[in-house]
Amino acid sequence: MDYGMIGKIEKAKRYAEEPERITLHSFTAEIHGDNNTYIVTFSPEGWDCSCAAFKGHGNCAHVMAMEILLKPMLKREPMPYYHGQNIVSDVEKAHRYALQTDRIHFLALEVSFHGENSDHQTTLTGDVWHCTCDFHHSRGVCSHSMAMEKILKGMVPVTSVVVS
Ligand SMILES: [Zn+2]
Ligand SMILES: [Zn+2]
Known part of the structure; x- marks a missing residue:
């Protein structure tokens, strides 16, 4: 796994532990x-x-x-x-x-993240995640979608790498 993705997984864990940012x-x-x-x-x-x-x-x-x-x-x-x-x-x-x-x-949801650098909007429609961040645009997953998968474990479709 590449360094960029490892960083996003770490960030997703932090966000999942700080749901008040969401x-x-x-x-x-x-x-x-x-x-x-x-x-x-x-x-x-x-x-x-x-x-x-x-x-x-x-x-x-x-x-x-x-x-x-x-x-x-x-x-x-x-x-x-x-x-x-x-x-x-x-x-x-x-x-x-x-x-x-x-x-x-969850069939659909819309959240915003008060991120460490900037704010992002993350949505789930059916089993497709979207996010306004650049990383999601290029990779199809990001710290925000992974954090939501972690927080709502079992209640949303998991489309990213395993976040444990
Ligand atoms: Zn009711
Ligand atoms: Zn994102």
């Missing part, structure tokens, strides 16, 4: 609940989930699970509980889902 702007993810599979989306306009609880009340265990899982990257307050929500049950479920990451698959 801001999540939007994503679409599938979450396999105990009974059904739901689609959770997040964008600058806010959260959405395809489940009945969210449609009726504007919050649910799926959104709460994603809030737990993605906390340092979300940069916003958690959604409020709704009147009549079974908080004990939903909090338990959200923590369980957030740990059982094989339930979760």
Whole structure:
């Protein structure tokens, strides 16, 4: 492996340990609940989930699970509980889902990195990563896409060399 790539792998590890450098702007993810599979989306306009609880009340265990899982990257307050929500049950479920990451698959996401030298935008669409950095342009992977693969291990397609 070449020196440039080794440097990017090292940098990816550092970024993965400093997720507060990353801001999540939007994503679409599938979450396999105990009974059904739901689609959770997040964008600058806010959260959405395809489940009945969210449609009726504007919050649910799926959104709460994603809030737990993605906390340092979300940069916003958690959604409020709704009147009549079974908080004990939903909090338990959200923590369980957030740990059982094989339930979760990201279909698309958009993040920005506050890098050591400059800021970059990194996106995932299906199983294709894009990034605004020069290294990604020439090599198809970069410290940013590798850091996201590491942080969201098992939940995003891995297209780069193994980052362990
Ligand atoms: Zn939901
Ligand atoms: Zn990059």
